[in-house]
Amino acid sequence: MSRWGPASLASGVDLDGLKDLLQGAARILKVRAKTVTVLTLTGDEHLREYNRRYRGLDEPTDVLAFAAQEAPKDQRFQAPPGTEDWLGDIVISLPRARRQAREAGHPINDEVRLLAVHGFLHLLGYDHADPAEETAMTALTNRILGSSP
Numbered sequence: 001m002s003r004w005g006p007a008s009l010a011s012g013v014d015l016d017g018l019k020d021l022l023q024g025a026a027r028i029l030k031v032r033a034k035t036v037t038v039l040t041l042t043g044d045e046h047l048r049e050y051n052r053r054y055r056g057l058d059e060p061t062d063v064l065a066f067a068a069q070e071a072p073k074d075q076r077f078q079a080p081p082g083t084e085d086w087l088g089d090i091v092i093s094l095p096r097a098r099r100q101a102r103e104a105g106h107p108i109n110d111e112v113r114l115l116a117v118h119g120f121l122h123l124l125g126y127d128h129a130d131p132a133e134e135t136a137m138t139a140l141t142n143r144i145l146g147s148s149p
Contacts, residue, residue: 025144034085047093062096063115065122090119117144
């Protein structure tokens, strides 16, 4: 896990719980134990820049996932030699997650957990571009979130 910005950025977020959640998701999905995923918690401006650069959308977003198996557009997201087990990076905007949690009426941890699982599933190739994919991805998300304390 990494954090860009002041330590207060992640206040109220259960970082150990996030790690446990993603490890549990990996077990459920039978991802090899040696697999590495980087989760970065940052602010709106970083997500806006990534969204602009990689998706052509000049707006902030809540979560982006950069799968290591995809051909990177930026060398910062290319797996270095010896990291064949690197699944990819998940980047979450904590300010946006806080706003979404307030709007939904649930704790910040619930929102960050949802975003982390969403990003993790994208790293594994899941998508929600059509209704069938969205239904499958939502069911899997709920299964993962429901299996974690």
